[in-house]
Amino acid sequence: MADRLADVRKPWAIVVALGITQIIAWGSIYYAFSLVIGALAGAVGADQPTVVGAFSVALLAAGAASAPIGSLIDRHGGRWVMTVGSVGAGLLLIALGQVHEIWQLYLVWAGLGVAMAATLYDPAFAVLAQVFRERQRKAITALTLFGGFASTVFWPLTQALIEGYGWQQALLVLGLLNLMVCAPLHAWLLPPGGHASRAAPDEGAISAAVPANRPALHTVLRDPTFYGLCGAFTANALVFSAMTVHLISLLQGKGLTVAQAAWVGALIGPMQVLGRVLEFVFLSKLHPSRVGVLAMWLLPVALALLAGVGPHPAGLALFALLYGCGNGVMTIVRGAIPAELYGRQHYGAVNGAMATPVLLAKAAGPIAASLALLTWPDPMHLLLLMAAVAAASAAVFAWTVRRRAAAPPGTAGGTQAPA
Structure with missing residues (x-):
């Protein structure tokens, strides 16, 4: 029995298992x-803005829970954390189909926010940090390739369930998928334990014992580099989140029909996957911070292109390519940077702390963009404002990683030895 368990917990089996659960959870x-x-x-x-507010509460709850959940994974491993998260997600999705009051809606979504923090990319990245060593970044890239198909699979699946059986039965099915697929995969295939836990010792990707001199979270929180990175990631996420909600209206402001705008938006998902494939094949040998500089600058360049190009298919397709590739690669960079700079021993806590402001920005981005449109009704003004914010975030990121690389090793801003 023990031999069989060791065999199924080979590292890439864990990646595949997490990939399946990421598709379902997202x-x-x-x-x-x-x-x-x-x-x-x-x-x-209630009106639809009130319902959308419940989803924003979920993102706020996810942000608040990310660092504590990351710390739990550091200490106890991801098996029980992600299993409990999947069980909670399943039960709460079923409960969502039974809400009748606004307070019930908000309470359920607050719980689903905590479930997000325990089941989506950040806890999965923390598990991979415990399992993999040199190939952790490739594992993260492979995992995000799975996650990139979540909307492709679940938008049509969910719509088919709603049309065939009603929205409450659709939520029941979605909840059961978390209970009957995600929870067992997490419980069966994820390795137990925290720092001392390792999967089977074969295959060179498995991490050896983590060096004891890796900085703990309280040390990382005294490093100015950490706040520079958080600021850059947060501003970048705010722009992407705002664009997700307002892209169609921005494209309509350039003279596109709703159908044409939807076509441009539909290109972005495949371009995200393409960006991750290109990172996996061509950029994986570069340091994540260098790849991050490239990915960060793709966003303001894409937005500036969109502001300047007319309703021409080639220009809009190029926008979708740059925008989608940048977003797809940024997911990998944000997962790999904490390990590159601070090691893997406290990866879950550090990554969770970085994720907190990012998730808050995702909740605030659409609201901030709506307020900007009240001040400047011309959608192009919003587009230029977001391009400026994206350029500032890219500049801060580039300056931060350059400053850290130039600092003497072992200082507050110095580069740690490769993990």
């Missing part, structure tokens, strides 16, 4: 929401 908790907004509004007797 698809059922995150992407399916847009398809049930109207039904939830009718169920609780």
Whole structure:
């Protein structure tokens, strides 16, 4: 029995298992929401902005829970944390189909936010940091390739379930997928334990014992580099989040029809996957910080291109290519940077602390963009403002990683030895 368990817990089996659960978790908790907004509004007797506010509460809860959950994974491993997260997600999705009051809606979504923090990319990255060594970044890239198909699978699946059985039964099915697929995979295939835990010792990707001199979270929080990176990641996420909500209206402002704008938006998902494939094949030998500089600058360049180009298919396709590739690669960079700079021993806590402001920015981005449109009704003004914010975040990121690379090793801003 023990030999069989050791065999199935080979590192790439863990990546595949996490890939399957990422598709289901992202698809059922995150992407399916847009398809049930109207039904939830009718169920609780509220307008759609009020229902969307519940999703923002979920993102706020996810941000607040990210660092504590990362610390739990550092100490106890990801098996029980992600298993409990999947069980919670399943039960709460089923409960979401039974809400009748606004307070119930907000309470369920607050719980789903905690489930996000325990099941989506950040806890999965923390597990991979414990399992892999040199090839951790390739494992993260492979995992995000799975996650990139979540909307492709679950938007049509959820819509088919709603049309065939109703929105409440659709949420029941989504909840059962978390309970019957994700939870068992997490419980069966993820390695137990925290710092001392390792998967089977064969295959060179498995991490050896983590050096004892890696900085703990309280040490990292005294490093100015940490705050520079957090600021850059947060501003970058705020722009992407705002664009997700307002892209269609921005494209319509350039003279596109709704159908044409949707076509441009539909290109972005495949371009994210393409960016991750290119990173895996061509950029994986570069330091994540160098790849991050490139990915960061793709966003303001893409937005400036969109501001300047007319309703021409070639220019819009190039925008989708640059924008999608940048977003796809940034997911990998944000997962790899904590290990590159601070080691793997406290990866979960450090990555969770970095994720907190990013998740808050994702919640605030659409609201901030809406407020900007009230001040400057011309959508092009919003586009230029976001391009400026994106350029500032790229400049801060480039300056921060350059400053850290130039500092003497072992100082507050010095580069740690490769993990």
